[in-house]
Amino acid sequence: MTDHETLPAEEVEPDEFRDMMSGFPSGVSVVTAIGQDGLPRGMTCSSVCSVSLAPPTLVACLRHGSPTLEAVLAGGRFALNLLHSRAESVAVLFASGDPRRFDMTPWHSGPTAGGPHLIRDAHSIADCTVTVTQRVGDHVAVFGRTRLITRHQQHSPLLYGLREFRPWAAT
16 A cells, blocks of 8 residues: 555546646747738747657647647748746746737747747747647647757746746756
C-alpha cells in the first residue's frame, strides 16, 4: 500500500491535470500567422518543444478551432516568437483574445516570414513551415520545420509555471 492515490487516465479531471502541469514550468511564446484575409493572428503558447535537429523541427500545440490555428493550417507556415522576461504583458495580451492585440505591440512581417515577428517582445523567432499536424483532444499538435531563426533581444527568457510568469534566473 502506498501513501498516494493513483487514478486511471479516464478518471483524471481537467482541473487536476492543469494543476499537475502547472508544476512543470515552460518557456512562453506567441505563435503567429497571417490569415487568408491578410490579417495577423496570434496566441500565447507554452506547449512548445524541440523535436529534431536534422531537420530542425519543433512542435507547438494550439487550441482546436482558434483563429490562429486556422491561419497556420491555411497558410502552411507560422512564426514562433519566444518571449523575453520583459514581455509578460504581451503574453497576457495574446492569451486574452483581444482583437486589437496586434495594434498594441510592435510587429512586422515580410514575404519570407512564417508570421508576424514581435520585434520588441521576442528574444528569438523561428519561422516554420508546417510538416505534420495531429489532433489530440481539444488541441492540434503542429510540427514545423524551422527555416529561419532571428534573434532580437538579449534578455532572459520568460517562463510560466505554478500559474505565474517569472524570468529565467541564471545562477
